[in-house]
Amino acid sequence: MSEPAHAIVVELPQRRSLPRAALAAMRPRQWTKNLLLFAGIIFAAKLGDPGRWVSAVTAVAAYCAASSAAYLVNDVRDAAADRRHPVKRSRPVARGELGEREALALSGALALVAVAFTATLGLASLACLGAFLALQAAYSLRLKTIELVDVLTIAALFVLRAAAGAIAVSVVISQWLLLCTFLLALFLALGKRRAELALDGVRARPVLAGYTPDLVDQLLAVVAASTIGAYAAYSLTAHDSRWLLATLPFVVYGLFRYLLLLHRRGLGEEPDALLVEDVPLLVTVAAWAAMCALVLMGS
Numbered sequence: 001m002s003e004p005a006h007a008i009v010v011e012l013p014q015r016r017s018l019p020r021a022a023l024a025a026m027r028p029r030q031w032t033k034n035l036l037l038f039a040g041i042i043f044a045a046k047l048g049d050p051g052r053w054v055s056a057v058t059a060v061a062a063y064c065a066a067s068s069a070a071y072l073v074n075d076v077r078d079a080a081a082d083r084r085h086p087v088k089r090s091r092p093v094a095r096g097e098l099g100e101r102e103a104l105a106l107s108g109a110l111a112l113v114a115v116a117f118t119a120t121l122g123l124a125s126l127a128c129l130g131a132f133l134a135l136q137a138a139y140s141l142r143l144k145t146i147e148l149v150d151v152l153t154i155a156a157l158f159v160l161r162a163a164a165g166a167i168a169v170s171v172v173i174s175q176w177l178l179l180c181t182f183l184l185a186l187f188l189a190l191g192k193r194r195a196e197l198a199l200d201g202v203r204a205r206p207v208l209a210g211y212t213p214d215l216v217d218q219l220l221a222v223v224a225a226s227t228i229g230a231y232a233a234y235s236l237t238a239h240d241s242r243w244l245l246a247t248l249p250f251v252v253y254g255l256f257r258y259l260l261l262l263h264r265r266g267l268g269e270e271p272d273a274l275l276v277e278d279v280p281l282l283v284t285v286a287a288w289a290a291m292c293a294l295v296l297m298g299s
Contacts, residue, residue, distance in 0.1 A: 021097035022106055025075060026068035030272050034063040036158060036181065037165030043238070043296065044171035052169040055121055059168035062117035063161060065110045066129060070136035072107035076100045077140055081206075086199070087270075121168045128164040132157065147210030151189035158185035176234035183227040187255065188271040190220050191262050220262075224255050243295045250288035257281055 016024060037060045046052050075082065075093040082094035092098040098106075111133065118129045135157055143153045162181045166173035194216045196208055231251050235244035257280055258271075275281055 015095070016092065016097050018098070018102075021092035022102070025072055025092040025098050025103060025106070026110070027071045028064075028068075030067065030071070031064045032272055032276065033158070034060050034067060034161060036161045037063060037168065039162050039177065039181070040166030040171050040173050041169045042292070043174065043177060044166070044169070046169065046171060047293075047297070049169075052171075055168045055170075056165060058117050058120060059125065059165055062114045062121075062129065063132070063164065065117070066114035066133055066136070069107040069110035069114065070133070070140065072103045072110070073137070074140045076103050124167050125164065128160060128167055132160045132164065135160065144205075145207050147207050150207050151186055151193065154189040155182045155186040158182065174234060174238040176230060176238055179230045180227065180234055183223055183230055187220065187223045187227055188258075190216055190223060191258060192271055194220065194262055220259065224259070227255065228252055244292065247288050247291045247295070250284050250291065254281060254284045254288070257284065 038056055041047065041049075041052050041056045072093075075091055078088075079094050079100070082088035082091055088094060093100065093103050114129060114133075115126070118125050135153065139150070139153045139157070144150045159178055159182050162173060162178055193208065193211055194213065196205060197211060197213050197216065228248070228251065232245065232248055235248060236242055238244070257278070258274070261274065261278060261281075275285065
């Protein structure tokens, strides 16, 4: 008589309370993306102006709320697909910890908070937020299913963040800096697609059918080279002091380090987490920021 097979028991994470589930669904860890709104006040060398800092912080808070509103809508639409994903299945909506109606109600409330905060910054800021929310909605509803358009849309959302930060504090942001923002965001979005393609047997994102590893690798190489060139042009033309060019090695190393992690360790699916969890990358970003601050304050 054969022995009975041993059952495989998988321990599921403990269910979260409704408030904790709602907070997790807002994805606060991804609010780091909105720190880009500080670029305007930093690179315009207006660090000593308290009034502008208040406006910048208000803008960051507004875009954190707007981003979370978009994440909630996206999670409701993707709940079924997320349940098949090894990481995304733990999201509150996919797990049933946060109901779809509750998620949409919270999304609407956050969008209103974002509008209320941005209204204090003027009509131009409101127009920029409207464009951001509209593009987020278009991405969730359709654009994320179209290859190439999906990553270009993600990059455009980062450009809107950078522009919004400059508008909020009434400074003119360099066109080269906006181009650098677009290219770097495009690089990270392509890296995310490359990591998703490497997941065995998982195609929870339909747009992946339009990509191949070889294609994405070629696009990553082109965008990385373009980012380095655009940043070099920015550092040489945007300020009186050309010492900003001394920060270029940090940019080059950061891009190379990211590619190394992507190919050697299969990381990159969550670029926001990778940028704060990998120590060499974290040190590189901190050193780049410190060098930029020294150059800008001395210019």
